[in-house]
Amino acid sequence: MVTGAGARLRAVYVACAMAAVPTTTPTTAPLRSGRRRIGDRVGDGALRTITALAALAVVVLLGAIVYKILHLAHSAWSTYGLHFVTAKTWDPVHKAFGALPFIYGTAISSLIALLISAPLAIGIALYLTELAPKGVRGVVGSLIEMLAAIPSVVLGLWGILVLGPFLANHLEPWLHRKLGFIGIFGAPEATGTGLFTAGLILTIMVVPIVASICRELFMQVPADLEEGALALGTTRWEMIRGVTLPATRSGIAAALILGLGRALGEAIAVTQVIGGGTRITNNVFGPGDTLASKIAASYQGAASSLEQSSLLYLGALLLIIGLVVNLVAQVIVRRFDPLREAR
Amino acid sequence: MGNRSDTISIDVAPVEIAQRRHAPLPENREVVFDVQDLGVRYGATTAVSGVDFDIYRNMITAVIGPSGCGKSTFIRCLNRMNDLVPGAQVDGKILYHGEDLYGSGVDPVEVRRRIGMVFQRPNPFPKSIYDNVAWGPRVLGMRKDLDERVERALRGAALWEEVKDRLKRSALSLSGGQQQRLCIARAIAIEPEVLLLDEPASALDPIATTSIEELMHGLKRDFTLVIVTHNMQQAARVADMTAFFSLEVGEGRRTGVLVEYDATEKIFTNPSDQRTEDYVTGRFG
Known part of the structure; x- marks a missing residue:
């Protein structure tokens, strides 16, 4: 398409030039660049330079941040090497540091968030695009977006004051009683802080992101396709399951991964409700810490330079996880879009 | 279904008989749709009103007329696709084998299951060729001998020979004409009684259009077809009966x-309404 338009444009130029040759009208002059005003040329050049610098600044900044983190984490790296990743203890007193409890905490809290938010967010998006009456769409849609606007520290406070006590007094004891035999629903904490609470707070943060992306995705599914499905005598649900969801599955996966990225990196709200702990436990109601919450909670009070460096090592791990997650989302979108050939 | 054409005698109402001479077909045909004083409104705008005619079994009925005359709106009433348009309001009646399509308790999903539709733009699902045809039967619980059903549908849509070696390929890899025939295969795979075609060839090149038209002649044996077209030659080529819609x-x-609604030959050679004559002779529209 682009080359076609270019060729057409060139053809127009050539036609203009040729038309100009036999006649004596002064239309040949504007084709020469010399006639352009100096100001225009300077403006073009300045625009290109400024925008290029802005783009370059992003690359430089990214590089500088990565470099600094790796640099500061170096002493922990030279002390523990890769063993740091699998070491289970974090003991500032005896200067023994390992990342596994935090990797575990990050994985569990994010997994909880992902498992709960996926059906919730997809459901919300389907409701808003396919089923809700027109008036409801706009209102509920904006409310969902506003959920994302709540500052995470405020959400964390709400977690401490409302969600935690509710979970500790009602939901967690009930789950422990009914499903305790599975092993993951152990004895609840009295305060209501723990991995599960952190997971729920993360869910609240992830849902608006995933829901609004999914909503965009579902709106992009051509009405033709959905009509084609309904014209076969299928119900709305059959249409959604057979056409809408399959056509958008790569986008949904990417949206979930973006949400996951948000959950992995969230620090403040998680620090507020996760309880803080360095033990790896299979009880999701127990306290823990994530990579991000550990850094947020401990950096100010780090007792030794090795602890500080170890915290930055945690930061480097978080950075790598974040980059990988982002990359995976991009690959999924590019590789596995079933609608791609239609575009 | 008595053969009533025999009972018409020349000496009664000669003018009317003369008009009917070109259209003996409908007399002994079963009525599939009995459209009674149908009107459609979108909010305050009336798109179509006062449509009243019968559509006969195993015939191709064409709906022609200028842009905006409500052809598509009309055909989308026949399988209740207009239900999906917010604010669309249907007045009057459409009797399908005597049962009111818009009567209370009628399930639009069941209506669409019996009355299939092919749209203006080919709209294959982003699935494999096989799954495009197999999806409908699968969802509707017709899982028995699915492979045979898919092959039968693809043969019915004159597409089998072209795609039999690449059934697992994406339907979006097909050409526009092939995609449209795939959509026809998809529609007939669930064995509807009626097939509605809403300008099925308007997005296709002349060769693909010809193949769709030939296909329609073959489909007539098993299905009742209603086609909306803005192309008069197409109506003249394929349709048995033609309804001419216009704007008032x-x-x-x-x-x-x-x-006006009559046998196609009559509509194109000797229409009874001046407006029809103006349209088919190219003086209007």
């Missing part, structure tokens, strides 16, 4: 109305 302008409003 009044009070600053434009409403689609049925002007």
Whole structure:
């Protein structure tokens, strides 16, 4: 398409030039660049330079941040090497540091968030695009977006004051009683802080992101396709399951991964409700810490330079996880879009 | 279904008989749709009103007329696709084998299951060729001998020979004409009684159009077809019966109305309404 338009444009130029040759009208002059005003040329050049610098600044900044983190984490790296990743203890007193409890905490809290938010967010998006009456769409849609606007520290406070006590007094004891035999629903904490609470707070943060992306995705599914499905005598649900969801599955996966990225990196709200702990436990109601919450909670009070460096090592791990997650989302979108050939 | 054409005698109402001479077919045909004083409104705008005619079994009925005369609106009433348009309001009646399509308790999903539709733009699902045809039967619980059903549908749509070696390929890799025939295969795979075609060839090149038209002649044996087209030659080539819709302008409003309905040959050679004559001879529209 682009080359076609270019060729057409060139053809127009050539036609203009040729038309100009036999006649004596002064239309040949504007084709020469010399006639352009100096100001225009300077403006073009300045625009290109400024925008290029802005783009370059992003690359430089990214590089500088990565470099600094790796640099500061170096002493922990030279002390523990890769063993740091699998070491289970974090003991500032005896200067023994390992990342596994935090990797575990990050994985569990994010997994909880992902498992709960996926059906919730997809459901919300389907409701808003396919089923809700027109008036409801706009209102509920904006409310969902506003959920994302709540500052995470405020959400964390709400977690401490409302969600935690509710979970500790009602939901967690009930789950422990009914499903305790599975092993993951152990004895609840009295305060209501723990991995599960952190997971729920993360869910609240992830849902608006995933829901609004999914909503965009579902709106992009051509009405033709959905009509084609309904014209076969299928119900709305059959249409959604057979056409809408399959056509958008790569986008949904990417949206979930973006949400996951948000959950992995969230620090403040998680620090507020996760309880803080360095033990790896299979009880999701127990306290823990994530990579991000550990850094947020401990950096100010780090007792030794090795602890500080170890915290930055945690930061480097978080950075790598974040980059990988982002990359995976991009690959999924590019590789596995079933609608791609239609575009 | 008595053969009533035999009982018409020349000495009764000669003018009417003369008009009917070109259209003996409908007399002994079963009525599939009995459209009674049908009107469609979108909010305050009336798109179509006063449409009243019968559509017969195993025939191709064409709906022609200028842009905006409500052809598509009309055909989308026949399988209740207009239900999906917010604010669309249908008045009058459509009896399908005597049962009111818009009567209370009628399930639009069941209606669409029996009355299939092919759309203006080919709209294959982003699935494999096989799954495009197999999806409908699978969802509707017709899982028995699915492979045979898919092959039968693809043969019915004159597509089998072209795609039999690449059934697992994406349907979006097909050409526009092939995609449209795939959509026809998809529609007939669930064995509807009626097939509605809403300008099925308007997005296709002449060769693909020809193949769709030939296909329609073959499909007539098993299905009742209703085709909306803006292309008069196409109607003349494929249809047994033709309904001419036009726009009635009044009070600053434009409403689609049925002007004339008759055998195709009659509509194109000897129409009874001046407006039809103007349209088919190219003086209007």
